[in-house]
Amino acid sequence: MLIPKFIKRLVQAAGLEPHALRAARLFARLWCFGFARYCPICKSRLRYFRPYKIRLNAQCPVCRSLERHRHLWLLFRSRTDLLDGVPKKMLHVAPEPALARLFSKIRNLDYLSGDLDSRWAMVKLDVTKLQLPDDTFDVIYCSHVLEHVPEDRQAMAELFRVMRPGGWGVLQVPILRETTYEDPGIQSPEERLRAFGQWDHVRVYGKDYRDRLEEVGFSVTVDSIVREMSPSEREYMGLPEAEDVYFCRKPRSHGKS
Ligand SMILES: [Zn+2]
Structure with a gap:
């Protein structure tokens, strides 16, 4: 999900970044929920891992590992x-x-x-x-x-x-x-x-x-x-x-x- 840069800066300036990131992870955990994949780092059950560079099945959409x-x-x-x-x-x-x-x-x-x-x-x-x-x-x-x-x-x-x-x-x-x-x-x-x-x-x-x-x-x-x-x-x-x-x-x- 793309978030405009000025909103990111506002959130950082207000010291709300940790809360915003936690909320984004929670949203991704619900949005991407499924039984096809499992991330052992954030313990999310997922429909997919995202591609990363040229690799498929690479990045966890929740914790980004x-x-x-x-x-x-x-x-x-x-x-x-x-x-x-x-x-x-x-x-x-x-x-x-x-x-x-x-x-x-x-x-x-x-x-x-x-x-x-x-x-x-x-x-x-x-x-x-x-x-x-x-x-x-x-x-x-x-x-x-x-x-x-x-x-x-x-x-x-x-x-x-x-x-x-x-x-x-x-x-x-x-x-x-x-x-x-x-x-x-x-x-x-x-x-x-x-x-x-x-x-x-x-x-x-x-x-x-x-x-x-x-x-x-x-x-x-x-x-x-x-x-x-x-x-x-x-x-x-x-x-x-x-x-x-x-x-x-x-x-x-x-x-x-
Ligand atoms: Zn993860």
Whole structure:
């Protein structure tokens, strides 16, 4: 539904945006109600998922989550200790609103979100220079950020530094090749679109992404729920056909002699 810009600005200026967004989600939940699809993030039963870019069956009309967000939430829920009730500190870099809403409601989480420039983030953060103490977070989630960052190894090292020994994180990037391709000489948006597939990407990662994470100290395991599902289950929840999730752990022994 298209809402004129001046109405959006008025609502923002009056501080009514959270209420307006909640009302819009409620309306979409009723309007799109059906039994053909299910969103595990907002728990809506739906007639359809919307297309997104060139992908069909992609975006939840209620919470606007995409395929990868729903996959990650299923993974967080079933394969991690995120919801075990034990107090944890969590850092969410470049927060996606649908997931940020969920994380911020989990009682045992002391949740912080940050971004260079996003109104959805709680604080301003440069992922290559985190103004945060060492060994702080039990959980870090940073998805589809590093492909935008020229100094990605510096960003990985910073995420490793602020993770608590024994902590874990999910650091996701799109993996589209065997080996990573980057060229710092490619600078203009047009050239980047041609070379990397998106105007604001600075590389295309390959399967050697894991090596970069291990170089900064992470112990990495690759997991996936969608690879274990049937096509009809994936279609029902609008999940990616195949996606590997990079779980990064900081060894407990790190920093101890
Ligand atoms: Zn949803």
